[in-house]
Amino acid sequence: MFKTAFKALLPLLERGALTADRAFSGYVQPRRARGKLLLQPYVGWGTPGRVELRGRVLLPRTVAPARRTDPRLRNAQNVLRRLFSREVGGVTVSGVLNGQRAAAVSDSDGYFTLEFTPPSPLPGGWHQVPLQLDGREVQASARVQVVADARFGVISDLDDTVIQSDVTSVPRMLSTVLTGNARTRLPFPGVGALYRALTRDGEARNPIFYVSSSPWNFFDLLWQFLDYRRIPLGPLFLRNWGMDLLGGHGGYKHGVIEQIFQRFPDLKFVLVGDSGEKDPEIYAEVVHRHPGRVLAVYIRDVTEAHRDEGVLKLREEVRKAGVDLVLAADSLNAASHAMAMGLITPGEYRSVLTSVARSYET
Incomplete structure (x- = not known):
């Protein structure tokens, strides 16, 4: 009975959470965008003719490079810093792959997706994509995996x-x-x-x-x-x-x-x-x-x-x-x-x- 009731309530909870999140984002995002930002690229992937690259725009966080000797408390603190990230929406991110430029605007959760359709086929393997926040000095470099001539x-x-x-x-x-x-x-x-x-x-x-x-x-x-x-x-x-x-x-x-x-x-x-x-x-x-x-x-x-x-x-x-x-x-x-x-x-x-x-x- 509890599971049935929870399933019935879940759509209402999701809509309520989405409404609250949008209201909060509408208030806080413009203020975050005026501060110092961090560009977090993920790993792009695709074919010689089509590549997709996702990433995120965040407020900077302090997470020191991991060491084997780090105490468990410091590791826990770093995990919490990752979980409670502060996302920034409404920011334009651009990147260049094989001479082609693509741009996208980060959403309310800070995510952006760049799509490239190179004029000439890309060779298989790893490629580097330089990224930049338009109008700012913030830059990053993303890795892209292009699949060609693979056995499986x-x-x-x-x-x-x-x-x-x-x-x-x-x-x-x-x-x-x-x-x-x-x-x-x-x-x-x-x-x-x-x-x-x-x-x-x-x-x-x-x-x-x-x-x-x-x-x-x-x-x-x-x-x-x-x-x-x-x-x-x-x-x-x-x-x-x-x-x-x-x-x-x-x-x-x-x-x-x-x-x-x-x-x-x-x-x-x-x-x-x-x-x-x-x-x-x-x-x-x-x-x-x-x-x-x-x-x-x-x-x-x-x-x-x-x-x-x-x-x-x-x-x-x-x-x-x-x-x-x-x-x-x-x-x-x-x-x-x-x-x-x-x-x-x-x-x-x-x-x-x-x-x-x-x-x-x-």
Whole structure:
């Protein structure tokens, strides 16, 4: 009964919160825009003929670079500074890619999206986009991933798939997320070696996309974590902090994956997630929606036996569609399957094996 009543009230709560937010923004945004501003670009992505770059305009915050020796209290303070960001709307942001200029105005949450359609096709790989707030000296540089000539792509969750977050236990998750930083948070054994093998860094790179329910406020923390742990970098798709987080995890993730599949209609994908939330169900539906587009599904086992039973049932359904779903406790089983499919080489498999073995030794 409570759940039914809450679902009925949710639209009213959302409309009330939206009205209050607009009223507050209408008052405070013009005043914020007159002060010192911070330009926070995210990671652009696209094809040789179309690129999208998102970012945010904020008031500056003081977050010192992460160190392994930072006390837990300082980490918690930095997390709170990220969460309670102060957004600035109504500001024009411009950028230049391959000689083409694009501009957009930040919305009430500070977000802006630049869209580029270069007159000549861009080469695959990473590109730099200089950004500027019009009429100000504030500048930044954004990275853009252009996908061309890839064998396949990788779509991966982050929490409890790449980074240990303990999402199945709320107290442990809060302790991990609130008191850790980019240097102290831990990856799962072998995940860096596995992802480097799948993306083939240094060759015709296979793109990787990270889709997470974490808020955009944590973008810099997650990006620094990936870079520090030598895990291949790629566009991050996160969620807006606030009422948007009340929406279903599955619906949000479905939408992002559909967007990626539509942008690259000729590209096949490997899907990587964990058993802690709804990744197996989401990926199973993606397999059925897009026959022949999914090469394999790798699910990290982070839950108890009763959840595993449900995932194994999904595995049988997915197998009927011609796709293997691998449920494994570490990266090694996924690497073994990937090697058998020819997605990675025997040498790359041995690198994953060595990485996993070393992690258990320390």
